[in-house]
Amino acid sequence: MRVYLQSVGCKLNQSEIETLARGFVRAGHWLVQACEEADLCVVNTCTVTQVADKKSRQLIRRLRRVNPTACLIVTGCYAEMSPQEVRAIGEVDLIVGNEDKERLVELAESLGRESCGSKAPIPGFHALALGHTRAFVKIQDGCNNRCAYCIVSLARGRERSRPRQNILAEVRALVAAGCKEVVLSGVHIGGYGRDLGTELGQLVEDILTETMVPRLRLSSIEPWDLERSLFRLWENPRLCRHLHLPLQSGCDATLQRMGRRYTTSQYARLVAVARRLIPDLAVTTDIIVGFPSTGPFDSAQGELGTGPGETPDEFAVSLSFVEKMEFARIHVFKYSARPGTAAAEMPHQVPYAEKKRRSEAMLELAQESSQRFCRRFSGRRMEVLWETPHRDDKQAWSGLTDNYIRVMTRSELSLANTIASTKLEGLVKGGMYGEVS
Numbered sequence: 068m069r070v071y072l073q074s075v076g077c078k079l080n081q082s083e084i085e086t087l088a089r090g091f092v093r094a095g096h097w098l099v100q101a102c103e104e105a106d107l108c109v110v111n112t113c114t115v116t117q118v119a120d121k122k123s124r125q126l127i128r129r130l131r132r133v134n135p136t137a138c139l140i141v142t143g144c145y146a147e148m149s150p151q152e153v154r155a156i157g158e159v160d161l162i163v164g165n166e167d168k169e170r171l172v173e174l175a176e177s178l179g180r181e182s183c184g185s186k187a188p189i190p191g192f193h194a195l196a197l198g199h200t201r202a203f204v205k206i207q208d209g210c211n212n213r214c215a216y217c218i219v220s221l222a223r224g225r226e227r228s229r230p231r232q233n234i235l236a237e238v239r240a241l242v243a244a245g246c247k248e249v250v251l252s253g254v255h256i257g258g259y260g261r262d263l264g265t266e267l268g269q270l271v272e273d274i275l276t277e278t279m280v281p282r283l284r285l286s287s288i289e290p291w292d293l294e295r296s297l298f299r300l301w302e303n304p305r306l307c308r309h310l311h312l313p314l315q316s317g318c319d320a321t322l323q324r325m326g327r328r329y330t331t332s333q334y335a336r337l338v339a340v341a342r343r344l345i346p347d348l349a350v351t352t353d354i355i356v357g358f359p360s361t362g363p364f365d366s367a368q369g370e371l372g373t374g375p376g377e378t379p380d381e382f383a384v385s386l387s388f389v390e391k392m393e394f395a396r397i398h399v400f401k402y403s404a405r406p407g408t409a410a411a412e413m414p415h416q417v418p419y420a421e422k423k424r425r426s427e428a429m430l431e432l433a434q435e436s437s438q439r440f441c442r443r444f445s446g447r448r449m450e451v452l453w454e455t456p457h458r459d460d461k462q463a464w465s466g467l468t469d470n471y472i473r474v475m476t477r478s479e480l481s482l483a484n485t486i487a488s489t490k491l492e493g494l495v496k497g498g499m500y501g502e503v504s
């Protein structure tokens with residue numbers, strides 16, 4: 068079959084799509100880059116917010132519209148939590164829950180024999196058809212934390228770690244295929260190995276010593292999991308100087324309601340230590356605006372936490388803490404009530420218009436903050452891993468430094484999938500301009 072794969076949402080979803088891609092290729096199928104050429108389309112959906120639900124639905128509808136005859140399989144967290152909504156979209160051939168995802172190739176094949184017409188393969192299409200320079204490798208699934216806002220721990224269940232040897236074998240295979248950067252992904256990577264009697268630090272060390280991967284990056288890691296003993300790992304320059312430490316709020320009362328296990332001052336201390344031990348480190352984060360509350364007096368923090376939902380004061384405190392942290396990048400989320408989570412039951416929800424206003428203020432700060440980070444590197448020479456050229460302009464290239472600065476350049480020669488020393492010259496939209504030399 069000719070197979071078109073797409074995911075919505077997190078890096079873990081992306082890593083699962085990459086694994087599926089390899090599974091389909093191994094089973095003798097072909098990957099295609101345009102869904103109209105496919106016999107089978109697979110969507111890995113996301114349900115982290117209502118926006119993610121909507122994006123998942125839109126993608127399903129678009130694939131169906133563009134290719135009315137292909138088989139359509141929908142999997143992932145939205146399919147897991149709201150299968151009836153997926154069914155209601157109509158003309159989805161199969162819904163695969165998260166637990167059955169690993170058998171998806173097999174399920175697709177049995178479905179395909181009955182209902183997918185097999186078009187002739189296009190020669191030359193293989194796993195690289197996905198066109199990603201960085202590979203996301205899943206090291207664990209599930210999360211035992213219960214943050215009050217989060218539906219992902221419900222959609223993905225308890226923590227399970229992948230055995231070390233499987234991960235090492237996957238990284239080695241990726242390196243052999245030319246991959247230059249591996250991003251370790253999961254729902255709760257800091258919990259890696261607890262069920263196997265090992266831990267994340269050991270895994271990172273093993274990957275660095277037992278594989279030749281040029282760059283290794285950690286995806287999101289909870290602040291309480293970043294033990295001081297881990298920092299020595301960054302003595303190895305192949306480990307990217309980038310920590311994504313989801314803060315969620317810069318106000319202690321809000322953090323408490325969210326069920327987060329740190330205060331802002333603990334967080335600030337952790338970041339200070341990290342920055343001291345890892346020079347030029349990029350610290351990036353996630354922030355939720357407009358978190359609800361259970362009642363007017365659910366926190367004993369003076370003026371804070373006394374209002375309905377995140378109060379204007381709490382938001383102001385959050386904003387000013389976030390400003391002080393000088394993040395290199397901030398993902399801003401408007402709080403979205405997810406069914407089955409504790410926060411969705413909190414009676415005091417913040418009105419949408421107010422969440423939107425706060426999100427805009429936070430986004431403005433995010434932009435200033437990342438520009439300030441980038442400016443520090445103006446005139447510096449950095450290694451950039453260049454990706455694929457721009458779709459409409461084959462001489463326009465974009466890539467990332469190990470500390471997560473997006474760099475743009477122009478080159479007639481192909482830079483695809485090369486790591487090149489690049490002089491960063493100045494700010495441009497979305498990052499910095501650089502000259503390869």
Ligand code: 5AD
Nearest residue numbers: 216217313353354355400401402403
């Ligand atoms: N509403 C808004 N944002 C959310 N996130 C998780 N759950 C919600 C929710 N219910 C955000 C968090 C998390 C990121 C992946 O998604 O900031 O770190």
